[in-house]
Structure formats: structure tokens, C-alpha cells
Amino acid sequence: MSDIQSALRETAKKLLTEGTVTCVIGWGETRFPDKTTPIFVKTPEDAEKLVWNAHCVCGLAKYMLDNRCPEGKLAICVRGCDSRAVNRIVEDKQYKREDLYLIGLPCEGKDAPICATCTHRNPVVYDVLLGGPVPEIEVSQEDRFQAVTALEGLTPAEQYDYWQKQFSKCIHCYACRNACPACNCTECYADQYRVGWQGKQIDKAENQVYGLTRAFHVGDRCIECGECERVCPMGLPIMSQTRKILKDINDLWGNYECGLTDSRPHILGEFDLSDRDDFM
Amino acid sequence: MQLKRENLIPALRLLAAQGEILVPTAVDEKVSKFAPWDGSSAPDLALVNTTLPPKDTLFPHQEGMYRYKTAGEPSLEEIVEAPARILFGVRPCDARSIDCMDKVFLGDKYEDAFYARRRANVTVIAHTCAQTGPTCFCDSMGLSPAEAPSADLLLSDTETGWLVTAQTEKGEAVAALWKDLTAEGGEAAPAPACTLKTNMSDALAGTLVSRFEDPIWDEVCHACLGCGTCTYLCPTCYCFDINHEDHGGEGTQFRCWDSCMFSDYTRMAGGHNPRPSKKERLRNRYLHKLAYFKERYGQILCVGCGRCVGHCPSHLDITAFIDKAAERFGEGK
Numbered sequence: 001m002s003d004i005q006s007a008l009r010e011t012a013k014k015l016l017t018e019g020t021v022t023c024v025i026g027w028g029e030t031r032f033p034d035k036t037t038p039i040f041v042k043t044p045e046d047a048e049k050l051v052w053n054a055h056c057v058c059g060l061a062k063y064m065l066d067n068r069c070p071e072g073k074l075a076i077c078v079r080g081c082d083s084r085a086v087n088r089i090v091e092d093k094q095y096k097r098e099d100l101y102l103i104g105l106p107c108e109g110k111d112a113p114i115c116a117t118c119t120h121r122n123p124v125v126y127d128v129l130l131g132g133p134v135p136e137i138e139v140s141q142e143d144r145f146q147a148v149t150a151l152e153g154l155t156p157a158e159q160y161d162y163w164q165k166q167f168s169k170c171i172h173c174y175a176c177r178n179a180c181p182a183c184n185c186t187e188c189y190a191d192q193y194r195v196g197w198q199g200k201q202i203d204k205a206e207n208q209v210y211g212l213t214r215a216f217h218v219g220d221r222c223i224e225c226g227e228c229e230r231v232c233p234m235g236l237p238i239m240s241q242t243r244k245i246l247k248d249i250n251d252l253w254g255n256y257e258c259g260l261t262d263s264r265p266h267i268l269g270e271f272d273l274s275d276r277d278d279f280m
Numbered sequence: 281m282q283l284k285r286e287n288l289i290p291a292l293r294l295l296a297a298q299g300e301i302l303v304p305t306a307v308d309e310k311v312s313k314f315a316p317w318d319g320s321s322a323p324d325l326a327l328v329n330t331t332l333p334p335k336d337t338l339f340p341h342q343e344g345m346y347r348y349k350t351a352g353e354p355s356l357e358e359i360v361e362a363p364a365r366i367l368f369g370v371r372p373c374d375a376r377s378i379d380c381m382d383k384v385f386l387g388d389k390y391e392d393a394f395y396a397r398r399r400a401n402v403t404v405i406a407h408t409c410a411q412t413g414p415t416c417f418c419d420s421m422g423l424s425p426a427e428a429p430s431a432d433l434l435l436s437d438t439e440t441g442w443l444v445t446a447q448t449e450k451g452e453a454v455a456a457l458w459k460d461l462t463a464e465g466g467e468a469a470p471a472p473a474c475t476l477k478t479n480m481s482d483a484l485a486g487t488l489v490s491r492f493e494d495p496i497w498d499e500v501c502h503a504c505l506g507c508g509t510c511t512y513l514c515p516t517c518y519c520f521d522i523n524h525e526d527h528g529g530e531g532t533q534f535r536c537w538d539s540c541m542f543s544d545y546t547r548m549a550g551g552h553n554p555r556p557s558k559k560e561r562l563r564n565r566y567l568h569k570l571a572y573f574k575e576r577y578g579q580i581l582c583v584g585c586g587r588c589v590g591h592c593p594s595h596l597d598i599t600a601f602i603d604k605a606a607e608r609f610g611e612g613k
Binding site for chain 1: 307308309310311331332341342414476502503505506507508509511512513521523525534536537538539542543544547557558591593594595596597599600
């Protein structure tokens with residue numbers, strides 16, 4: 001791992017020295033040995049602050065949206081999930097691919113539970129790849145949707161109780177939204193001040209409105225990075241919600257994964273006369 | 281006086297007749313908060329800090345203010361809710377946070393009726409920290425894990441139970457209630473030191489305000505995702521928004537927590553936002569915690585509980601900021 005860290009620092013240094021990019025987004029140390037934080041390297045000297053270890057858990061792609069009108073290229077360190085997040089944002093036309101330089105980092109999984117069901121440990125898009133590709137792990141559809149299947153085994157009343165209990169914990173901090181690369185609207189519906197959109201009440205109704213709206217807004221565009229669930233301070237199983245939608249899409253339309261360069265069009269954003277409607 | 285461990289449940293039972301007891305409770309494997317005591321089991325006093333602070337006992341996440349009717353005969357009815365409650369097992373940092381909120385809501389010039397009513401009926405029983413958590417830094421912010429001067433009653437760990445120290449009239453009433461359960465003896469364990477340290481000083485508090493335009497704010501803001509985790513888990517963040525729920529002709533005016541990290545917090549009618557990006561928002565939060573509040577009320581608004589450090593999605597760390605600023609501005613202790 002340290003070889004790749006050295007290569008990462010060298011690459012960042014070179015990109016900044018040669019003026020290829022104006023900033024490199026990667027991970028840096030914190031005061032805690034088990035945590036890293038996103039860092040924004042703007043000088044060749046600061047490239048030494050970049051680290052690559054098991055604690056590089058924070059998703060980085062979302063940060064490109066802090067400046068949607070960049071002067072010069074931005075470099076981002078991308079693991080498999082980050083690369084799919086980049087594809088997500090580029091595909092959603094929120095950033096131009098030519099304004100990015102992607103430093104690919106094959107990843108053997110980080111200190112995050114979601115990594116156990118990662119289907120793309122190697123970046124799916126990059127400009128330079130540091131280190132050789134790592135072997136992908138076999139993740140069956142059963143493994144991928146294990147948590148969803150377990151919930152589907154409950155009766156509707158039990159499912160309702162389960163989600164009710166989970167969403168009663170929601171504090172409307174919107175960390176799940178802010179960490180999500182699919183949540184890339186310039187202005188979120190939940191920030192609309194008009195009464196009748198997302199109410200500020202912390203109650204059953206408004207918590208459910210937020211949970212359901214979020215899930216359906218990102219459901220067919222989710223790249224399964226698991227950031228929503230990682231960042232939730234209240235420990236809500238948010239990925240089970242999103243993956244339920246992905247599972248239904250898989251069941252109805254066949255294998256479906258987002259953020260791959262050859263991803264099929266968004267199922268919920270498309271309409272075709274031949275669509276199934278036997279449930280209507 | 282000492283309360284022996286085996287007398288804890290009887291002591292709580294006596295207390296239960298005085299009001300609802302809220303104790304540190306694990307909601308599930310990931311979240312803990314102050315929740316009503318179940319009446320029989322020993323509270324988990326080993327929880328160093330609950331995920332959610334006890335502030336919503338006094339300043340609920342959402343609080344009804346008025347019920348109104350506009351149809352027919354218009355009416356307005358104030359919602360008065362101030363149950364008798366005992367916060368049991370509050371850590372020194374959280375006890376201090378209540379002191380901070382008192383300064384805001386029970387000020388000399390303005391008293392917030394909703395808060396004041398609740399506050400009058402809440403008794404705070406603090407509990408010293410036998411150990412500190414990895415993100416605790418209260419002893420760098422002028423507190424001690426072994427003291428909670430603003431609490432009504434303090435329980436200090438001894439080998440066999442807790443020393444009971446009444447610190448206010450409410451506390452004396454509790455001590456009197458426990459008279460038959462307590463006895464002489466016991467020695468308080470020495471205060472543990474926080475593992476996380478930061479170089480906060482009065483001088484730095486003053487300097488930070490004058491560095492409003494310093495590049496440091498730009499440097500520290502980048503990793504921030506702009507969510508409300510830090511402010512909603514913070515025991516001292518007291519901002520709220522007022523809104524209403526209208527059901528055609530009648531409804532409720534309520535207030536609920538708000539966060540200065542959100543874009544709509546400062547957005548004005550017409551759309552202008554004087555804090556347009558996370559740089560301005562993070563700067564405001566840090567300055568409010570470390571400087572503005574001190575200018576107005578004489579103490580820092582950060583109690584060093586470490587919740588924001590422990591739960592930030594991007595692992596931003598206010599102690600790292602303080603040290604960076606102290607070093608840059610030459611305002612170390």
C-alpha cells in the first residue's frame with residue numbers, strides 16, 4: 001500500500017507542478033489513526049500530505065460540485081466507487097469529464113461494511129491507474145440484496161414497523177443527501193422554503209416524506225457507494241431502502257448497475273410504450 | 281454523603297415520584313440518548329456520551345408554540361408543556377451546555393417563556409466521567425470531567441458507588457429525598473484526563489474575530505459536506521426556525537431546530553444569501569462557538585463533548601482547527 005501512496009504523491013506533485021490540474025482531491029491524515037479526511041492539495045509541496053490506507057473511506061466525487069464552473073482541471077483520486085460516482089455526476093450533466101483528471105486507485109476494500117458487497121473494486125474510469133488491478137470479488141445478487149431480502153420476508157405490517165422505527169430516529173441533518181453523488185440537484189426539494197414541500201417538522205409524516213422522496217430520487221441512479229448509510233449519525237439502514245428499488249429494477253428488467261461507463265438508461269427516467277403495465 | 285451502588289434503583293424509585301426520569305439509554309446498537317427510565321433496570325452509566333445530547337429535554341427538536349383558528353371565530357392558544365423531569369447521569373460537558381442555553385433563553389433582557397417553563401421543572405443530576413472517550417476534550421475548554429458546577433446535584437464515582445453533592449436548592453431536595461439511602465464515607469476517584477487536547481485560549485477567541493478574512497477559513501471548509509450533523513448533535517447549538525402546520529382554517533405554530541450549516545438558514549426573501557457557501561457557514565459556526573458567544577456571555581459555546589468530532593461524515597475536527605489557528609496566529613496558551 002505504501003508503494004501506491006508514494007506513487008499517488010508523485011503523480012499529484014507532477015500534475016500540480018506541470019499545471020495539468022489546479023487541485024488534487026485525495027485523503028489526508030487526521031488526529032485519529034483510524035480516520036482520514038478529504039484534502040484538497042493545491043501546491044506540489046502539499047502532495048506529501050496525501051495518504052492511501054484502509055481508512056480512506058470518504059467518497060470524494062461529490063466535492064467537484066462545490067465549484068461547477070472551474071478554472072482549470074480538477075484531479076480526483078478514484079476508487080471503484082468514486083469512479084462510478086464521477087460517471088454518475090458527468091452523466092447527469094453536472095460536470096464535464098474533460099475538466100477532470102482521474103487518478104485511479106484499485107481498492108481492496110476499506111474500513112466500511114459496504115465494501116463487502118463491492119462489485120467494482122477497480123476504477124471503471126480513470127486517466128492514470130496506480131498499481132495493477134486488484135481481483136474483483138464474487139458478489140452474487142443474493143449477497144448484494146441480502147438485507148433487502150431479509151426485510152421482504154417480513155409481513156407488510158412488520159416492514160412498516162421496522163421502517164417507522166428507523167425513520168423515527170431521523171433528525172433531518174441531510175448528511176445522507178449531502179454525501180450522495182446522485183443527489184446533485186443545484187437546489188434540493190428539501191431546501192425549498194415553500195410550505196408544502198419538505199416540512200421541517202420532525203414527525204412521522206415528514207420523516208417518511210423525506211425518506212421516501214430521497215429513495216425515489218436516487219433509486220435508479222444509485223451507484224451503491226454506501227456513503228448515505230456510512231454518514232448517517234442515527235444509523236439508519238438507508239442502503240436497504242435504495243437497494244430495494246435496485247432489486248425491484250433487477251427483478252423486472254434484468255441486471256442493473258449504475259455509474260458504469262456502459263450503464264443502460266435510467267429505468268425510472270425513461271418511458272417506453274412496451275413497458276410492462278400488467279400491474280396497473 | 282455516599283450512595284452505594286446497590287441503592288441506585290431505590291434512589292431512582294424515590295425520584296420517580298417527583299417526575300419523569302430521563303437516563304442515558306441505548307436506542308439500538310448505533311444510537312443512544314436520554315430516554316425515560318424503565319422503572320426497574322440500572323441505567324447504563326458507562327455510556328461516556330450519548331449520541332444525542334440531553335438538550336431536547338429543554339429545547340425540543342420540535343416544539344408546539346400556539347394553536348390557532350382562522351375560520352369562524354379566530355383564536356390563538358399558547359401551548360404550555362413543562363413536565364416535571366429529572367435528567368439523570370448528565371456528563372459535565374452536557375451539564376455545562378445547559379448552562380450555556382440558560383444564558384441564551386433566560387437572559388437578562390429576554391426570557392424565552394417556552395424554555396423557562398420547561399427549565400423550571402427540570403432537575404439536572406450530573407455524573408462525573410470515570411473514563412473519557414476518544415473524542416472528549418472538555419478539559420481543554422475550561423471544564424473538568426470531575427466537576428459540573430451548574431448541575432443541581434453531582435454524583436462522583438467512588439469505588440462502591442457515588443458521592444452525592446447537592447449544588448443547588450433542587451439538588452438539596454434530591455439529597456434530602458435520598459437521606460435514608462446515603463451514608464458517610466467514600467472517596468471520589470481522581471478526574472481522568474481527556475486524551476484529545478487542544479490549545480484553546482482567551483487570546484485566541486479574541487484574535488479569531490479579527491481574522492474574519494483570513495485564508496484559514498477557506499482552507500478548513502473544503503471537506504465540509506454542509507450537513508447538519510455537527511449542529512444537531514451539538515449540546516449547545518440552540519438555533520431554531522419557526523414554521524406552521526396549517527390544516528385549512530386551523531393549525532399549529534411550531535419551532536424546530538435549525539442549522540447554520542444549511543443554505544436556507546440565512547437565505548433572505550428575494551433569494552440573496554449573505555452566507556452563500558460552506559466557507560461562510562463553517563466560519564460562522566466556529567466563530568459562534570469560540571468567539572461570538574464569549575463576547576456576549578463571557579464563556580465559550582463549545583463544551584468539548586466531542587460529538588461533532590466523532591460523527592462528522594468527513595472527519596472534520598474543531599480541535600484540529602483550534603490548534604491550526606493558535607499556531608498560525610501565535611495565540612497558544
